[in-house]
Amino acid sequence: GAGVSQSPSNKVTEKGKDVELRCDPISGHTALYWYRQSLGQGLEFLIYFQGNSAPDKSGLPSDRFSAERTGGSVSTLTIQRTQQEDSAVYLCASRPGPFQETQYFGPGTRLLVL
Amino acid sequence: RKEVEQDPGPFNVPEGATVAFNCTYSNSASQSFFWYRQDCRKEPKLLMSVYSSGNEDGRFTAQLNRASQYISLLIRDSKLSDSATYLCVVNRDDKIIFGKGTRLHILP
Numbered sequence: 001g002a003g004v005s006q007s008p009s010n011k012v013t014e015k016g017k018d019v020e021l022r023c024d025p026i027s028g029h030t031a032l033y034w035y036r037q038s039l040g041q042g043l044e045f046l047i048y049f050q051g052n053s054a055p056d057k058s059g060l061p062s063d064r065f066s067a068e069r070t071g072g073s074v075s076t077l078t079i080q081r082t083q084q085e086d087s088a089v090y091l092c093a094s095r096p097g098p099f100q101e102t103q104y105f106g107p108g109t110r111l112l113v114l
Numbered sequence: 115r116k117e118v119e120q121d122p123g124p125f126n127v128p129e130g131a132t133v134a135f136n137c138t139y140s141n142s143a144s145q146s147f148f149w150y151r152q153d154c155r156k157e158p159k160l161l162m163s164v165y166s167s168g169n170e171d172g173r174f175t176a177q178l179n180r181a182s183q184y185i186s187l188l189i190r191d192s193k194l195s196d197s198a199t200y201l202c203v204v205n206r207d208d209k210i211i212f213g214k215g216t217r218l219h220i221l222p
Contacts, residue, residue: 045211091157106157
């Protein structure tokens with residue numbers, strides 16, 4: 001079956017522009033996670049959705065970052081007024097439920113802010 | 115103190131050798147444990163779950179020590195293709211906490 005998909009796979013933008021990243025989780029997976037990974041660094045948790053609600057937004061680095069999920073499926077992560085330090089790989093993962101064990105990752109979106 | 119800690123490495127190991135990584139976690143309420151593997155410029159992928167009784171998958175053995183709050187991964191007869199970053203992952207309620215990863219380089 002289809003795995004987690006993310007789009008675009010690569011995004012180059014200019015400082016100050018807004019970007020929108022998309023995640024399509026595995027069908028039926030209610031839990032969805034966004035992470036950020038800078039070059040050579042570990043995963044940085046951003047936000048977690050259970051269904052359409054986000055019980056944990058603790059990882060969003062600033063108010064320029066927001067995310068939403070509609071229909072319990074697709075999620076979008078929006079970064080407003082991008083900065084060069086936002087350059088990273090943004091990874092999305094899903095799992096069947098909040099207490100299910102295994103998490104499945106998408107291939108990520110590589111964001112480069114010039 | 116980070117909730118999940120790993121030695122970042124790198125571990126440079128000759129092909130065929132045995133290598134072991136440890137990971138420690140700070141929250142005793144943690145419920146389930148995993149090792150993920152991440153290849154360069156790729157997403158993390160589940161390698162194996164970790165149980166107190168220990169579990170083995172081919173050349174890979176994982177072990178959980180709840181009393182000491184650490185998790186181990188042993189790789190026997192290492193292959194060049196084992197070169198990757200190994201991520202320790204801990205689940206607690208609906209939270210998933212990743213370690214920073216241990217880099218492994220297998221040398222020919």
